[in-house]
Amino acid sequence: MAIVRGRNKYATPKSAGLIITSLIDFFSIVVIYLMKSYSAEGSILTNADNLVLPNSVAISKPKEIYLQLAATSDMILVDNVPVVPTDDVRRIPQSVADPIVPKLEEKLQAAYQKEQQMVRLGALNKIQGNVIIQVDKNLEFDVLFKLMNTCGKVGYNNMNFAVMEREQ
Amino acid sequence: MSNMPRKKLSEGAEAEIDLKPFINFLVVLIPVLMLSAEFAKISIINLKLPEGRGSQTETAVKTPPPNDDSDKLLLTMIVTDSVVTLGAKGGFMPSLFYKEFHKYVSREDRGVEVTVEYDPSNPKKMPLNPKTRKPFTVYERQEIMLYVTDENRNIINCMYTKTNEMLTDANGKPMQKVNPGDTVYVLTNPRRMVIVTNPAQFVLKPLSAYDEMKNRLMKIKQRYVDVPDGNDIILAAENEVAYDKIVQLMDVARAAEFPNIAISKLRS
Numbered sequence: 001m002a003i004v005r006g007r008n009k010y011a012t013p014k015s016a017g018l019i020i021t022s023l024i025d026f027f028s029i030v031v032i033y034l035m036k037s038y039s040a041e042g043s044i045l046t047n048a049d050n051l052v053l054p055n056s057v058a059i060s061k062p063k064e065i066y067l068q069l070a071a072t073s074d075m076i077l078v079d080n081v082p083v084v085p086t087d088d089v090r091r092i093p094q095s096v097a098d099p100i101v102p103k104l105e106e107k108l109q110a111a112y113q114k115e116q117q118m119v120r121l122g123a124l125n126k127i128q129g130n131v132i133i134q135v136d137k138n139l140e141f142d143v144l145f146k147l148m149n150t151c152g153k154v155g156y157n158n159m160n161f162a163v164m165e166r167e168q
Numbered sequence: 169m170s171n172m173p174r175k176k177l178s179e180g181a182e183a184e185i186d187l188k189p190f191i192n193f194l195v196v197l198i199p200v201l202m203l204s205a206e207f208a209k210i211s212i213i214n215l216k217l218p219e220g221r222g223s224q225t226e227t228a229v230k231t232p233p234p235n236d237d238s239d240k241l242l243l244t245m246i247v248t249d250s251v252v253t254l255g256a257k258g259g260f261m262p263s264l265f266y267k268e269f270h271k272y273v274s275r276e277d278r279g280v281e282v283t284v285e286y287d288p289s290n291p292k293k294m295p296l297n298p299k300t301r302k303p304f305t306v307y308e309r310q311e312i313m314l315y316v317t318d319e320n321r322n323i324i325n326c327m328y329t330k331t332n333e334m335l336t337d338a339n340g341k342p343m344q345k346v347n348p349g350d351t352v353y354v355l356t357n358p359r360r361m362v363i364v365t366n367p368a369q370f371v372l373k374p375l376s377a378y379d380e381m382k383n384r385l386m387k388i389k390q391r392y393v394d395v396p397d398g399n400d401i402i403l404a405a406e407n408e409v410a411y412d413k414i415v416q417l418m419d420v421a422r423a424a425e426f427p428n429i430a431i432s433k434l435r436s
Binding site for chain 2: 020023024027028030031034035037038039040045052053054055056057058059060061062073094132135136137138139140141142144145148152157158159160161162163164165
């Protein structure tokens with residue numbers, strides 16, 4: 001039999017208390033960090049894979065859902081659907097004054113016709129021709145110019161560049 | 169009742185707060201905040217394409233636009249792989265020659281950073297990662313830095329604040345040296361006047377072409393306040409210019425209060 005030391009042998013043994021101060025400290029830091037990055041609006045832009053957007057001080061957010069055109073180093077996408085390889089765009093000679101990407105033009109025209117139909121049905125007041133262009137920051141201007149030219153030709157003249165907001 | 173044993177609080181014992189509900193609250197709050205947190209904030213830059221000058225391709229013109237007799241400035245920033253030039257209807261400002269440096273940060277080990285001078289004649293050449301001895305990938309390029317050079321391709325230095333703001337004199341000229349009692353201007357918009365008390369507060373660094381371009385644009389903005397296209401600028405770039413550089417120059421234009429930016433191609 002174990003020898004009971006101390007004066008009160010009937011006292012219930014005290015359990016080792018869990019030290020939760022440090023846990024609460026940790027939680028508090030996590031909550032503050034998350035509240036800093038909290039966004040009530042959410043993001044209506046989706047980032048394409050293999051796409052690194054350039055950093056910018058721009059802070060304006062898209063208000064509505066626009067047509068999204070993304071250019072990665074290997075593929076051009078419209079609304080996240082691959083349309084044409086980027087190398088095909090590069091192959092269009094730079095000397096062409098009015099460069100058009102045929103497959104992209106076809107896809108954009110289909111989207112533009114949908115907008116026209118929505119205007120006829122009364123769902124839209126007028127054709128807005130808005131497009132958000134997401135371009136990989138390492139791509140050369142030549143590719144961007146050809147994409148912009150194709151967009152403008154179809155009627156998407158209100159062009160916006162998507163960028164990654166830089167911490168101020 | 170009087171026979172029931174009473175617990176006595178020993179002197180000095182503290183009443184403990186029950187933290188369980190608070191922890192429960194935090195455990196619920198954290199997933200909610202994680203769901204609505206936006207870690208990568210995507211913004212947009214709106215382009216303002218000038219109508220009827222060929223940039224808006226729906227109204228593309230095959231012939232040069234007729235001579236514009238209005239008071240428009242038609243400010244244009246021309247970007248090539250070694251020069252940035254500002255031009256307007258009246259003429260061109262002296263070109264800003266620059267050397268381009270690329271900063272690479274390893275994806276495996278964020279502590280490994282390498283900054284190398286970019287060679288426009290060999291754009292595919294990548295520096296070696298000192299740790300893995302393998303070349304960096306283009307996706308590891310973190311930043312493009314442009315430093316202004318003189319006619320002999322030597323980098324020009326300029327005084328900066330500790331928070332990386334360029335110093336100019338009253339005429340907007342970059343300062344290479346400051347002395348106690350000097351009046352200098354920090355390149356913010358509007359410029360901030362500072363009287364130097366301790367020159368050690370400032371550091372001599374390579375002059376960034378982005379900062380010098382902002383400086384020049386601010387001077388133009390101040391001088392041509394009343395022109396009809398006082399908020400407009402056209403950015404004309406060469407085919408090989410990286411998109412990242414274009415966006416940085418667009419930021420510079422916006423910082424100098426030229427929010428209406430159009431993009432055009434520099435034809436060879």
